[in-house]
Amino acid sequence: MNVILFGPPGVGKGTQGEKLAGETGIKHLAMGDILRTAVREATDAGIAARAYMDAGKLVPDELVVAMIEDSIIEDLSQNFLLDGFPRNVAQAEALNQMLSRHGLSIGRTVFMDAPEDSLLERLSGRLICKACGFGFHRQYSPPSKSGICDRCGGELYQRDDDREDVIAHRLEVYKEQTAPLLDYYRHKAGFRMIDASGEMETVYAALKEAVEG
Ligand code: AP5
Ligand code: ZN
Known part of the structure; x- marks a missing residue:
């Protein structure tokens, strides 16, 4: 089954996504990691993305959509967990189109939430x-x-981008652009919401239950 994990910066998507992928053998596709690799390797996409990331802004949709598609189609037979993509409604629509082009679908869309002071x-x-x-x-x-x-x-x-001023901006960008995804996905099949404010093990148990239950 393919999975989307979404939620605010720092909620634990990377930590929990990596663990779940490690245990279940699905491919962990973390958009932030893909972008940071591109920046490090100074690819055209990485050079274009860098200033946005350093400022805590979203990288333009066409760039991230193309990058995630490349990662998904590397091996179409392997299930994947998307972490950090989609991050706005336009990306969610682009993902739907891409998945149907490749005959793929999403089984679970899990929203992770925690209070802002924990995120900080x-x-x-x-x-x-x-x-x-x-x-x-x-x-x-x-x-x-x-x-x-x-x-x-x-x-x-x-x-x-984990400096205090950039964190504050990332949280603003989240509220404006990513939080609306909650209404987009809330009534769709496979949607689950988990409380990610607890300790790592507790959150992991909730995530497993959300994905497998
Ligand atoms: P990205 O790397 O995706 O950053 P993010 O969404 O802001 O998420 P984070 O990686 O900061 O947090 P996380 O939820 O993975 O938390 P983690 O598990 O590390 O994106 C970075 C940038 O790339 C964006 O700002 C943007 O510029 C660009 N970008 C990425 N995707 C894009 C897209 N789709 N479109 C456009 N631009 C895009 O946990 C955080 C910390 O908390 C860790 O230290 C961890 O050890 C700790 N922790 C985790 N869980 C717990 C717990 N339960 N209790 C205590 N500590 C915990
Ligand atoms: Zn190491």
């Missing part, structure tokens, strides 16, 4: 491994050695 705390304490991309949190899931990834020994860093 989670984003401002996040650390990411430069080498493998795994996420840590200074307080909630600290690495055993400061600044070093437990999984691969890589160096941990703070994302450029």
Whole structure:
């Protein structure tokens, strides 16, 4: 089954999506990770996307739609979990068209929510491994050695857009452009809403139940 995970910045889409994908063998397609790889590799799309991302703005739809389609069609036989796409109603419509072109469908659309103060705390304490991309949190899931990834020994860093001023802007962009997706999906088949304010294990159990139940 294919799954969409959506919700505000910092709600835990990446953390939970990665875990679910790891356990179930479905492909985790995180739009932010795809974009950050393109920026690092300085592809045309990455060069075009960079300024938007650094400012906490959405990258233009035509760019992200083309990138996610490339990732989906890499292996049409493998189920996927979309994290961070779609992020507005136009992208959701583009996704519908793309899926029907390829004979695919979405089985679950899961909305994750948590109060804004938790989001701020989670984003401002996040650390990411430069080498493998795994996420840590200074307080909630600290690495055993400061600044070093437990999984691969890589160096941990703070994302450029996890600065306080950029976080505030990302939350505004979320409210204006992504929150309307809730009304778009709420009455469609396969929609589920989960409380993502609890501890990681509790949220994961709720996500599994939402996807499998
Ligand atoms: P993206 O990378 O997708 O960022 P985001 O949606 O803002 O989401 P985050 O990655 O910040 O948060 P998350 O929900 O994955 O939380 P995480 O699991 O890491 O996008 C970045 C940028 O790319 C955008 O601003 C935009 O410019 C561009 N972009 C991306 N998609 C686009 C699109 N479709 N269209 C246009 N532009 C696009 O968790 C956060 C922290 O909290 C971690 O440290 C984690 O350890 C901790 N944590 C997680 N869960 C818990 C818990 N239950 N309790 C305590 N701590 C927790
Ligand atoms: Zn690592």
